[in-house]
Amino acid sequence: MVKALLFDVQGTATDFYSTVCEEAARISAGRHPDADWGEFVKRWRAGYFVALEAAQGSGWVSVRSVYRRALDTVLADCGITGFSDAEREELTLAWQRLRPWPDVVPGLTRLKGAYTLATLSNADVSAVVNISKRAGLPWDAIFAAEMAGVFKPDPAIYRLAARYLGLDPADIMMVASHKYDVRAAGRFGFATAFVARPLEFGPDGDADVAYSDEFDVNAADFLDLAAQLGC
Amino acid sequence: MVKALLFDVQGTATDFYSTVCEEAARISAGRHPDADWGEFVKRWRAGYFVALEAAQGSGWVSVRSVYRRALDTVLADCGITGFSDAEREELTLAWQRLRPWPDVVPGLTRLKGAYTLATLSNADVSAVVNISKRAGLPWDAIFAAEMAGVFKPDPAIYRLAARYLGLDPADIMMVASHKYDVRAAGRFGFATAFVARPLEFGPDGDADVAYSDEFDVNAADFLDLAAQLGC
Numbered sequence: 001m002v003k004a005l006l007f008d009v010q011g012t013a014t015d016f017y018s019t020v021c022e023e024a025a026r027i028s029a030g031r032h033p034d035a036d037w038g039e040f041v042k043r044w045r046a047g048y049f050v051a052l053e054a055a056q057g058s059g060w061v062s063v064r065s066v067y068r069r070a071l072d073t074v075l076a077d078c079g080i081t082g083f084s085d086a087e088r089e090e091l092t093l094a095w096q097r098l099r100p101w102p103d104v105v106p107g108l109t110r111l112k113g114a115y116t117l118a119t120l121s122n123a124d125v126s127a128v129v130n131i132s133k134r135a136g137l138p139w140d141a142i143f144a145a146e147m148a149g150v151f152k153p154d155p156a157i158y159r160l161a162a163r164y165l166g167l168d169p170a171d172i173m174m175v176a177s178h179k180y181d182v183r184a185a186g187r188f189g190f191a192t193a194f195v196a197r198p199l200e201f202g203p204d205g206d207a208d209v210a211y212s213d214e215f216d217v218n219a220a221d222f223l224d225l226a227a228q229l230g231c
Numbered sequence: 232m233v234k235a236l237l238f239d240v241q242g243t244a245t246d247f248y249s250t251v252c253e254e255a256a257r258i259s260a261g262r263h264p265d266a267d268w269g270e271f272v273k274r275w276r277a278g279y280f281v282a283l284e285a286a287q288g289s290g291w292v293s294v295r296s297v298y299r300r301a302l303d304t305v306l307a308d309c310g311i312t313g314f315s316d317a318e319r320e321e322l323t324l325a326w327q328r329l330r331p332w333p334d335v336v337p338g339l340t341r342l343k344g345a346y347t348l349a350t351l352s353n354a355d356v357s358a359v360v361n362i363s364k365r366a367g368l369p370w371d372a373i374f375a376a377e378m379a380g381v382f383k384p385d386p387a388i389y390r391l392a393a394r395y396l397g398l399d400p401a402d403i404m405m406v407a408s409h410k411y412d413v414r415a416a417g418r419f420g421f422a423t424a425f426v427a428r429p430l431e432f433g434p435d436g437d438a439d440v441a442y443s444d445e446f447d448v449n450a451a452d453f454l455d456l457a458a459q460l461g462c
Contacts, residue, residue: 064397116364126397129372133347140364141356141373146395164377166295166357 002191002229004165005111006143008152008176009121009128012195013137013222014098017041017202023094027087028080035080038202044074045201052122052151060149063124068092095123096130100137101197107222108138110231116140120161120174122151141165153184162188173216175225179208182215193217193225233422233460235396236342237374239383239407240352240359243426244368244453245329248272248433254325258318259311266311269433275305276432283353283382291380294355299323326354327361331368332428338453339369341462347371351392351405353382372396384415393419404447406456410439413446424448424456 007013021037028035047070048063055061071088075081083091108117118141121128125144132139143164148157162169169189176182177197186192193216196209211218219225238244252268259266278301279294286292302319306312314322339348349372352359356375363370374395379388393400400420407413408428417423424447427440442449450456 116360118360124397125372125395129347129349129396133371141360142371147378164356165360166355 001171002115002173003171004116004118004167005173005175005193006118006120006161006185006190007139008174008178008181009119009131010095010098010123011197011200012175012177013104013119014100014131014135015199016045016095016098017200017205019098020044020091020094021202023097024091027083027091031082032080035078038204040074040078040080042201042205043077044070047071047074056151056154060146062146063122063127064092064095067095096127097134098131100135101221103221103223105136105138107226110223110226111229112138112140114229114231116165118143118161118165120152120157121145152181155184155188158185158188158190162190177207179212186215191216193219195219195221195225232402233346233404234402235347235349235398236404236406236424237349237351237392237416237421238370239405239409239412240350240362241326241329241354242428242431243406243408244335244350245331245362245366246430247276247326247329248431248436250329251275251322251325252433254328255322258314258322262313263311266309269435271305271309271311273432273436274308275301278302278305287382287385291377293377294353294358295323295326298326327358328365329362331366332452334452334454336367336369338457341454341457342460343369343371345460345462347396349374349392349396351383351388352376383412386415386419389416389419389421393421408438410443417446422447424450426450426452426456 010016020041024037048067051066051070075083111117117139119128119139120143122145125146128142128144143161145151145157148160150156162172173191173193174182174185175193175195177195182192182194198207198209200207217228219228241247251272255268279298282297282301302323306314342348348370350359350370351374353376356377359373359375374392376382376388379391381387393403404422404424405413405416406424406426408426413423413425429438429440431438448459450459
């Protein structure tokens with residue numbers, strides 16, 4: 001009997017693709033009419049994963065600094081010139097302003113009556129706090145990789161969340177649109193929920209949305225998750 | 232210009248005296264007609280502080296285990312016999328069910344529009360989550376000593392909260408009814424708010440409620456705090 005649900009934030013609860021695309025276009029202010037902002041965001045996100053992997057084992061680095069450093073490379077690779085340092089800082093802050101998918105607030109609101117709801121995000125604590133406050137996400141607690149000093153899917157972060165909740169792993173369900181995250185939580189003993197986010201990388205993206213019997217729940221969105229969990 | 236408020240929980244946001252008194256009387260179920268539950272709670276809280284002090288520097292101990300161990304001594308000292316192990320566990324859980332003072336939910340609700348609101352509690356994360364969910368306390372984040380591995384007033388916990396918020400100390404105000412906590416936060420560079428809680432130790436208690444110019448704000452309760460902060 002699951003008592004608490006832990007949610008991934010970047011991609012699962014929030015739509016970084018459209019948020020960051022719009023911020024980039026806004027800051028560009030018409031200076032880059034040929035830029036493919038969708039491709040730019042996909043590359044930035046990929047650069048983040050590469051930098052995160054490289055950072056593993058070498059002490060804590062803030063995710064904000066990871067995005068900021070990856071940005072310079074991605075802008076150059078995309079041939080996008082003319083962004084000042086201040087504009088690059090401002091653009092990096094877009095990751096602290098991610099908008100939720102439309103089902104997220106109503107879904108969480110339904111789930112909140114029956115379950116403890118918390119984040120378990122690789123984003124910085126401050127980013128998750130800022131995203132959640134701006135969007136009105138009704139978490140009972142915010143947990144993030146920064147608190148464990150390692151990133152998902154390191155088992156230490158799932159262990160820390162269980163300790164902070166005062167619950168056994170079997171009492172906790174991990175909810176994410178990324179199978180590596182759900183699988184790692186499952187290996188640690190959590191119940192598992194996969195949520196499909198077909199637009200995570202935009203309309204032409206290649207998000208993995210295939211349901212799988214290996215997960216306890218496969219859901220189309222947070223409202224479907226709530227329905228399947230009896231809320 | 233303060234952007235975030237951090238709140239002590241046990242005593243400042245919640246009324247442990249009446250909550251734990253009632254739980255003790257309920258579990259006693261009439262077996263201890265002469266017991267002075269108010270005195271019992273005061274001694275239990277004092278035993279907690281002694282054990283916490285003794286625990287400093289010797290690694291993390293859960294506050295739940297601190298209360299549980301202190302309970303045996305306090306029951307014996309008060310001459311209260313007959314509580315089974317299961318009843319002692321149940322009574323210890325009262326600290327995870329503390330009720331807020333009546334001004335807390337309306338005060339926080341008013342403050343939430345203008346400030347990021349988080350706990351900074353010596354209680355276990357799970358206790359703060361359980362208290363907050365049960366009472367509907369509208370925090371944006373839950374921070375607790377357990378995340379720093381040391382208890383207030385160790386400066387490490389104020390430092391950690393500032394890092395998690397992504398803010399400079401001067402952007403943060405510590406709110407507590409305990410001067411040692413407010414003072415330690417002030418020494419770290421936080422703005423300071425003292426809230427008087429005259430009933431913290433019951434109607435005949437000796438809570439320190441004297442306002443002092445050393446604090447940026449002195450408030451009668453959370454509604455007064457909200458008014459003084461322009462909410």
